[in-house]
Amino acid sequence: MIDIHTHILPGVDDGLQDIGEALLMAEDAASQGVRAMVATPHLYWHGRQALSAAQIRHGVGDLNTLIQAKGVPVEILPGCEIPLQAELLERLQRDEWMSLGDSGRAVLVEPPWGEWLPYGKAVLQNLLEAGWMVVLAHPERHVFFQRNLSLLEELVQMGVHLQVSTGSLIAGRSEPAAARCAYELMERRLVSVVASDCHGIKRRRCDLGEAAELLKRSYGQHVAQMLTTNVPRALLRGERVDLQQVWRNVPTDNSRWKKILRAVLRRQTDDG
Numbered sequence: 137m138i139d140i141h142t143h144i145l146p147g148v149d150d151g152l153q154d155i156g157e158a159l160l161m162a163e164d165a166a167s168q169g170v171r172a173m174v175a176t177p178h179l180y181w182h183g184r185q186a187l188s189a190a191q192i193r194h195g196v197g198d199l200n201t202l203i204q205a206k207g208v209p210v211e212i213l214p215g216c217e218i219p220l221q222a223e224l225l226e227r228l229q230r231d232e233w234m235s236l237g238d239s240g241r242a243v244l245v246e247p248p249w250g251e252w253l254p255y256g257k258a259v260l261q262n263l264l265e266a267g268w269m270v271v272l273a274h275p276e277r278h279v280f281f282q283r284n285l286s287l288l289e290e291l292v293q294m295g296v297h298l299q300v301s302t303g304s305l306i307a308g309r310s311e312p313a314a315a316r317c318a319y320e321l322m323e324r325r326l327v328s329v330v331a332s333d334c335h336g337i338k339r340r341r342c343d344l345g346e347a348a349e350l351l352k353r354s355y356g357q358h359v360a361q362m363l364t365t366n367v368p369r370a371l372l373r374g375e376r377v378d379l380q381q382v383w384r385n386v387p388t389d390n391s392r393w394k395k396i397l398r399a400v401l402r403r404q405t406d407d408g
């Protein structure tokens with residue numbers, strides 16, 4: 137599996153704070169079958185200087201040296217989580233920011249946490265027209281998307297890929313509204329990729345293996361593998377991703393997914 141959204145690079149944002157924790161996170165991920173993780177730190181974090189692409193490349197290099205020395209079979213790739221903003225394309229073109237894996241044409245874009253931006257669609261459209269592949273980070277966690285799924289449908293029709301977070305799918309790890317939205321997006325076949333967005337080694341840990349098992353039980357082996365391995369790999373290589381291929385052969389069964397969601401929400405309540 138390949139986890140395209142992680143905060144494993146230590147000491148730069150609200151993710152891990154020291155290199156020992158990063159090693160533990162890599163070991164945990166490896167034990168679940170994750171073979172590559174893209175470090176996607178926030179570019180701006182309170183009280184810290186803005187991160188540059190050069191700093192991220194350097195930090196990831198150091199981290200890989202340590203992980204290899206310890207014999208952990210995971211490769212860390214450089215990347216970043218880019219906030220949706222007006223000058224996004226220009227800053228990418230100036231090489232201030234980087235693509236996922238620093239290898240191709242796919243970028244991870246974080247929607248705003250307040251209101252949707254009036255120019256949001258235009259920014260994403262400009263990126264797509266300039267040849268970038270756009271992955272929208274965890275839309276199911278944002279209230280304006282939860283209330284406006286048709287906006288997400290429009291974005292997917294434009295060619296934007298939706299990344300749902302593992303925590304929104306696994307019982308007890310998210311707000312019920314995020315879980316509801318995540319499963320609704322799954323049922324509408326709008327999700328291209330699942331990633332952990334891991335921030336810690338206990339809370340918000342890398343649980344992609346656990347999510348893959350759950351996806352397999354809910355939607356079958358093909359979808360589980362596409363969402364956690366094949367699509368992430370295609371994005372890193374800059375290869376086209378076809379949503380119909382991702383979701384092929386999965387029957388629409390309203391009662392089935394509602395049953396899954398009910399179980400997730402029930403366990404969330406039980407877990408407190």
Ligand SMILES: [Fe+2]
Binds near residue numbers: 141143176217273333
């Ligand atoms: Fe993130």
